Amino acid sequence: MRRVRIRPLLALAAALALLVSHASPAQEAKSVKLGTTADHTKFKELQREFKSGPEVTQACLTCHTEAAGQIHRTKHWSWEFLNPDSQQRLGKKNVINNFCISVPSNYAFCTSCHVGYGWKDANFDFKSEQNVDCLVCHDTTGNYKKLPGLAGNVLAQDTEMPPGSGKIVKGIDLAKVAQKVGKSSRDNCGACHFFGGGGDGVKHGDMDSSLAAPDKALDVHMDASGLDFTCAACHKASSHDVAGSRYTPTAKDAKGALMRGREGDDKRNPATCTACHDLKPHKGKARLDNHAATLACQTCHIPTIARGGVATKLTWDWSTAGQLDDKGQPIIKKNAKGQVVYDSKKGDFTLGENVVPEYAWFNGDVRYTLLGDKIDAGAGVVKINALGGSPNDGKSLIWPMKVFRGSQPYDTENRTLVTPHTAGNDDTAYWKNFGWEKAVASGMQVSGAPFSGKLGFVKTEMSWPITHMVAPKEKALGCTDCHTAAGGRLAGIEGVYLPARDRNVLIDTAGWGLALLTFFGVAGHGLLRFASRRRTR
Amino acid sequence: MTTERIYLFKGFERFWHWAQAALIIFMLISGFEVHGSYELLGYRRAAQLHSNAAWALIGLWIFAIFWHLTTGEWRQYIPTTEKVLAVARFYSSGIFKGEAHPYETTAQRKHNPLQRLTYLAILVLVSPLIWITGWLYLFHAEWAAWGLGGLKLEWVAWGHTIGAFLMLAFLISHVYLITTGHTIGAQLKAMVTGWEDAH
Numbered sequence: 052m053r054r055v056r057i058r059p060l061l062a063l064a065a066a067l068a069l070l071v072s073h074a075s076p077a078q079e080a081k082s083v084k085l086g087t088t089a090d091h092t093k094f095k096e097l098q099r100e101f102k103s104g105p106e107v108t109q110a111c112l113t114c115h116t117e118a119a120g121q122i123h124r125t126k127h128w129s130w131e132f133l134n135p136d137s138q139q140r141l142g143k144k145n146v147i148n149n150f151c152i153s154v155p156s157n158y159a160f161c162t163s164c165h166v167g168y169g170w171k172d173a174n175f176d177f178k179s180e181q182n183v184d185c186l187v188c189h190d191t192t193g194n195y196k197k198l199p200g201l202a203g204n205v206l207a208q209d210t211e212m213p214p215g216s217g218k219i220v221k222g223i224d225l226a227k228v229a230q231k232v233g234k235s236s237r238d239n240c241g242a243c244h245f246f247g248g249g250g251d252g253v254k255h256g257d258m259d260s261s262l263a264a265p266d267k268a269l270d271v272h273m274d275a276s277g278l279d280f281t282c283a284a285c286h287k288a289s290s291h292d293v294a295g296s297r298y299t300p301t302a303k304d305a306k307g308a309l310m311r312g313r314e315g316d317d318k319r320n321p322a323t324c325t326a327c328h329d330l331k332p333h334k335g336k337a338r339l340d341n342h343a344a345t346l347a348c349q350t351c352h353i354p355t356i357a358r359g360g361v362a363t364k365l366t367w368d369w370s371t372a373g374q375l376d377d378k379g380q381p382i383i384k385k386n387a388k389g390q391v392v393y394d395s396k397k398g399d400f401t402l403g404e405n406v407v408p409e410y411a412w413f414n415g416d417v418r419y420t421l422l423g424d425k426i427d428a429g430a431g432v433v434k435i436n437a438l439g440g441s442p443n444d445g446k447s448l449i450w451p452m453k454v455f456r457g458s459q460p461y462d463t464e465n466r467t468l469v470t471p472h473t474a475g476n477d478d479t480a481y482w483k484n485f486g487w488e489k490a491v492a493s494g495m496q497v498s499g500a501p502f503s504g505k506l507g508f509v510k511t512e513m514s515w516p517i518t519h520m521v522a523p524k525e526k527a528l529g530c531t532d533c534h535t536a537a538g539g540r541l542a543g544i545e546g547v548y549l550p551a552r553d554r555n556v557l558i559d560t561a562g563w564g565l566a567l568l569t570f571f572g573v574a575g576h577g578l579l580r581f582a583s584r585r586r587t588r
Numbered sequence: 589m590t591t592e593r594i595y596l597f598k599g600f601e602r603f604w605h606w607a608q609a610a611l612i613i614f615m616l617i618s619g620f621e622v623h624g625s626y627e628l629l630g631y632r633r634a635a636q637l638h639s640n641a642a643w644a645l646i647g648l649w650i651f652a653i654f655w656h657l658t659t660g661e662w663r664q665y666i667p668t669t670e671k672v673l674a675v676a677r678f679y680s681s682g683i684f685k686g687e688a689h690p691y692e693t694t695a696q697r698k699h700n701p702l703q704r705l706t707y708l709a710i711l712v713l714v715s716p717l718i719w720i721t722g723w724l725y726l727f728h729a730e731w732a733a734w735g736l737g738g739l740k741l742e743w744v745a746w747g748h749t750i751g752a753f754l755m756l757a758f759l760i761s762h763v764y765l766i767t768t769g770h771t772i773g774a775q776l777k778a779m780v781t782g783w784e785d786a787h
Binding site (some may be wrong): 112160273337338340341343344529530531534536548549550551552553554555558559561562563565566570572573574576577580583584 | 741
């Protein structure tokens, strides 16, 4: 028996040898399969030591001559945006939120997420080409990090951080990173957009580090072992200008799928659901397609937010910040899950996972309460951003929102929100000294806004339309999530008739009344017949 | 009394009647669930089956209309006031005194004048109300394309609900009135077998 088996084995070995000898010439042609036509490890310009980020950029620009100029035109660079509809001057540089509140006076801290180097104060040179940070979006190694407090600069040498602390942060080998540049990945975008507001998942609720390699249930498009979309698959960039804006979002695109070459389609937002799926996406299911006339796709297909295992912040109460322990030291309190729920620097938080969004009519119009705007603190809640929308304007759909609620400082005399100086190691920074008056005075000075010296706290609310973490159809909402008499998801939505939720009380009362009367009428008639029959007998 | 029998309801007519009865009863049950009056099948199934039943009923009606036109049976629904007062008096008093029905049923005139008026009202008032609103309901998404952008779903829903209540009231009285033949089961038997014992 054993002898017999040798022959097939020999044959197999011979076949393998043949295969190998055939395969090897093909492999010689290229050792690495790249997604691009340029292998940056072979570029002489990158085979050197880089002492700083701008040095790398200068090397990039020798070939990519127009890249910096393209970046200069984008919000990623200017942090400024003029809303063409409302004429409001927005952008990260100008808006106020109810998370970390505002950028001015905290540049060195906040701009670690800027696509540039060295933005430490209002004197930043926006015309500088070498200060554009190419690597932060094009790093593929995962080693490129920009630390808060360094004004967007990157450490190329081992450095003591913070100075005098004795802690050494290792410098980054910029040449290695530069030689491995590639297309932007989820990690590149996520480095800033997942961690906005001071931590993983804090701000958005639909964007956190769980989207770095999500499964299908979390995001049907980004599913790492499935479709594996990058952010850029939808947020298609042309000339480095990334499509899709939360200042002028597209709430409803009634034109349907985009078509290459069709007139006007190049000006539309490619980062909408309908851009790919058109207006009747439920194949053969007209009843569901009907819903698309009223509901954003996200409303059913994002059943909950923060469902990748990362909690999102839901409320932030700045008014309780500043409590210190017996020794005068700041406190940090955590809940049973280990999440920070109190921080002396920031106040009280609540967080949540698998959060059911709130719903509202939304037409894409967003108005911000800006620094100089008078607020009415007595009216209850100040809307930091007010979303436009109504059932009748023809431009609105019902959208899911993360509504973030907070309490933040305001100038009680001037009746304006304020921009406190929070981050920093200096005498006026709130996170150093826990003195609101000083922090706000300093912040308002940098913002160039008047401050009366009188402070109070006002409740604020900010709505974040939800659009990521799209669940596959099996995980989408079902009929009774909304079509139910009470407690449905759309319980508070007006201007639309929902069978099972809505009915006309008058019609129902009259209708059941008529049915009952008829019933009693015939029952009485029958009884009379029965009785009279017995009598006649 | 003679035992003469007349063939009142033809095969298709009986099939049409019972199929329609089943569909309408099912649509009332599922419809009021979609309306939110109770939970029985589950909203999703109720809504789906309600639509399916509507399509089935549309199909049935196409055949029924064709049948009525080709056989001339549509004439059964021509309204008449002849003997209408007598019939009304019968149901409101005579029936309790053991009087005979004042209307003699024949194959040519199988509905008494009150029935004629009632069925005609169902045919020209209730049914169109239900059909038109139901059709609009089914094609909610096409309203704008049809130039009906100003129409509101609640108006359609209200109309449909009103139609449903009227149909329910009709159903209740109809089910009762079939017991008012010369015996309690006579009319039911006629609608099952087609034959009615004349008397």
